[in-house]
Amino acid sequence: MRKKILFISVLLLFAVNLFAYFGAPESFVDVVKKTRDGVVNISTTKIIKRKSIPFFFDDDFFKRFFGDNFKHFDVPKEYKSKSLGSGFVIDKEGYIVTNNHVIDGADEIVVKLADKKEFKAKVVGKDPLTDLALLKIDPKDEELHPLTLGDSEKTEVGEWVVAIGNPFGLEWTVTAGIISAKGRVLGEGPYDNFMQTDASINPGNSGGPLVNMKGEVVGINTAIIPSGQGLGFAIPVNMLKELLPKLKAGKVKRGWLGVTVQPLDDKLAKSFGLKKPEGALIADVIKGDPADKAGLKAGDIVIAIDDKPVKDSRDLVMEIGKRNPGEKVTLTVIRDGKVKKIEVELGERKDVDVANGEISREGKLIVADLDQNELREIGIDGGVKVTIVDPASNAYEAGLRKGDIIVWINRHKVKNSDEFYKIYDKIKKGDIVALKVVSRQGSKFIAFNKDE
Secondary structure, three states, rough: HHHHHHHEEEEEEEHHHHHHHHHHOOOHHHHHHHHHEEEEEEEEEEEEEEEEHHHHHHHHHHHHHHHHOOHHHHEEEEEEEEEEEEEEEEEOOOEEEEEEEHHHHOOEEEEEEOOOOOOOOOEEEEEEEOOOOEEEEEOOOOOOOOOOOOOOOOOOOOEEEEEEOOHHHHHOEEEEEEEEEEEEEEOOOOOOOEEOOOOOEEEEEOOEEEEEOOOOOEEEEEEOOOOOOOOOEEEEEEEEEEEEEHHHHHHOEEOOOOEEEEEEOOHHHHOOOOOOOOOOEEEEEEOHHHHHHHHOOOOOOOEEEEEEEEOOOOHHHHHHHHOOOOEEEEEEEEEEEEEEEEEEEOOOOOOEEEOOOOEOOOEEEEEEEEEEEHHHHHOOOEEEEEEEEOOOHHHHHHHOOOEEEEEOOOOOOOOOOOHHHHHHHHOOOOOOEEEEEOOEEEEEEEEEEEEO
């Protein structure tokens, strides 16, 4: 009996060691050698122009003579802001992939290859909603080493991956880890679908490749959570492959339904006579938009697009976003307990974000409407919430932050984003923008020169 137990113990120990030996790679040298030359360093330069008021004009003595409007005394300033990021080559013609936030607003982009040779790059196409950008360099006689794009759908949780990039400007740094999770939603936008990894990703890694043990790119390193140790996120490479033709064309155009959708829970599902909380519930239909013209109604539940099942509201947003404007799709919906098929000719996604009603526009300051629940909680009858404020902007320097509520701009009350932008867009660059802001810390006034 003892011999049998000893034999089983030795067998188990052998099996564990065998798993450890084959389960964990002995080294990542081969992967790094195969991919390193295809990773690039991206340095950007932004020319920032600002107008500032000399400190002595803020003295009470000068205010008696000149009042509070000092824009005639503004002293122009100009300086260069530089930053670093990463990217990778995808073909021998000189196309390079990186994150949109790495190159957004840059006046000059320089790409450095692994052999230290530098090339000026131009932006071919970018997509802020997925944080992807496509650059182009003229390689001339330089032989480029493009990386192979893999299949992120086939990537499994627990699989080994390697991140290559320039964290904190430290060129061509390699970190390794595993895929910790897939399909993460971080609240960055309507098309969130991040891969989570414990391979170290830090500032400067952004835009670099996340590769598997075959040396194939499975993700684009893009985000970290400062408060979370060992948490990194990457955009699945399949999302890049879907958008690549549009990025090469210079603009990403997406299909548009014109609805507000919400997820189903168990109680809502039962109230609509469903056995499971599956599908996308249409909460509202925008008048005059494609869904309205096709006959969709609030309360309809979309369960399929062209017979492809729709699991939830995000599924609907993602799938419609993949389609092209003008494309016709057939939606399978449940209305009053009956299944209907409705054909819709999609429009082009422009101003409204299907997922949460945010205004989708480029700029250093972006705001969105408040819903009735938010207005009640804050105790106001109108205003807009700040969804994006560029850290390099005058507004940010003056103290404006994401989540702040703007109720007043240049002495005009605003109830929604349309009213805000009607005023804001008319303010000339360099002129003063004054805001009344409500936050958790209370009310305050903020003033700054509108960015050049």
